[in-house]
Amino acid sequence: MSQQYRIYGAEMSPYSVKVRAWFRYKGVAHRWIVRSAERQAEFEKYARLPLIPLVVTPDDEGLQDSTPILERLETAHPEPSIHPDDPVAAFVSILLEEFADEWGNKWMFLYRWVREVDRVAAGGRLARTMLPAQEGEEHAASARALGERGHGRLGFVGSSEQTAPQIESSFREAIAALEPHLARRPYLLGGRPALADLGLWCQLYEAWTDPTPGALIEGRHPNVLDWIQRMLWPRAEGPFEGWSALEPGLMPLLEQVGRLFLPWSAANAAALESGADELRVELDGRTWTQKPQKYHARSLRALRAKYASIDDRSAIDAVLERAGCLEELRRA
Numbered sequence: 001m002s003q004q005y006r007i008y009g010a011e012m013s014p015y016s017v018k019v020r021a022w023f024r025y026k027g028v029a030h031r032w033i034v035r036s037a038e039r040q041a042e043f044e045k046y047a048r049l050p051l052i053p054l055v056v057t058p059d060d061e062g063l064q065d066s067t068p069i070l071e072r073l074e075t076a077h078p079e080p081s082i083h084p085d086d087p088v089a090a091f092v093s094i095l096l097e098e099f100a101d102e103w104g105n106k107w108m109f110l111y112r113w114v115r116e117v118d119r120v121a122a123g124g125r126l127a128r129t130m131l132p133a134q135e136g137e138e139h140a141a142s143a144r145a146l147g148e149r150g151h152g153r154l155g156f157v158g159s160s161e162q163t164a165p166q167i168e169s170s171f172r173e174a175i176a177a178l179e180p181h182l183a184r185r186p187y188l189l190g191g192r193p194a195l196a197d198l199g200l201w202c203q204l205y206e207a208w209t210d211p212t213p214g215a216l217i218e219g220r221h222p223n224v225l226d227w228i229q230r231m232l233w234p235r236a237e238g239p240f241e242g243w244s245a246l247e248p249g250l251m252p253l254l255e256q257v258g259r260l261f262l263p264w265s266a267a268n269a270a271a272l273e274s275g276a277d278e279l280r281v282e283l284d285g286r287t288w289t290q291k292p293q294k295y296h297a298r299s300l301r302a303l304r305a306k307y308a309s310i311d312d313r314s315a316i317d318a319v320l321e322r323a324g325c326l327e328e329l330r331r332a
């Protein structure tokens with residue numbers, strides 16, 4: 001038995017750096033192990049699924065899937081909490097994490113693989129991580145193959161020629177909304193990082209490492225850039241703020257949740273339920289079609305269960321109503 005947690009992950013994997021940022025914030029001892037071909041046997045000993053991150057506890061238990069990993073770790077190491085006491089801010093933080101994991105991931109994945117400049121850069125970095133012994137022509141060939149593989153997988157996140165403009169405008173809108181909000185506070189909910197920071201940051205951090213979205217962030221969003229760098233080693237600089245101080249800055253993001261993410265996620269779940277092999281939904285006046293994905297339906301159920309378990313929903317309901325999020329969350 002080792003005293004430390006182990007994280008099998010990669011710098012280019014948003015959910016891996018999300019979990020690592022939690023460990024760094026909490027000061028919980030951990031070893032970061034880059035998942036590569038050389039570590040495959042060790043990885044498979046603990047992993048149920050071929051996905052990173054994989055966290056191995058000091059008791060040698062393997063954990064996967066970043067949201068349940070964080071829930072489990074937070075129970076074991078509750079201080080300082082990543083959940084604010086203010087019940088409205090606490091649920092908004094959970095909602096923004098879900099939005100980031102399931103929708104913000106589309107930003108990151110689309111920008112990484114759709115254009116040649118980003119695909120070349122990401123393919124090269126990924127080849128170095130996964131196949132570190134390769135050099136020269138061999139490395140170049142792997143980089144190309146990984147770039148093509150990424151490009152070929154764009155459909156899994158619902159990205160297509162039809163949906164790409166909407167995904168890209170959603171990204172630009174999100175960073176534009178974050179910029180003034182983060183000019184006034186170091187983290188999304190005030191003086192310390194919350195679950196929402198971990199979720200949203202990891203997608204934007206990854207986007208920032210790719211040339212096209214990196215330029216969009218760096219060119220006009222200096223406060224978002226500072227936050228991206230701050231979140232690599234997050235620390236408590238002050239208390240969380242109450243919801244009333246946060247609402248003006250976070251409302252534009254919540255409105256995106258209500259306008260794009262929740263209707264999309266609900267349509268995905270409905271398509272799976274009816275056995276349809278295509279989901280088709282009008283999002284903000286544009287048609288979106290893709291192959292439905294089981295994973296998102298499961299996490300939407302978990303989100304609705306968290307909403308339903310809140311005892312007194314009067315304050316949160318007023319906010320969710322204003323943001324256009326209430327109806328979809330209430331559905332059983």
Ligand SMILES: N[C@@H](CCC(=O)N[C@@H](CS)C(=O)NCC(=O)O)C(=O)O
Pocket residue numbers: 012013014015016050051052053064065066067101
């Ligand atoms: N929902 C999971 C997602 C994990 C995930 O999708 N990991 C990706 C990298 S970020 C992966 O391991 N992909 C394997 C592959 O691309 O082969 C989580 O939150 O941890």
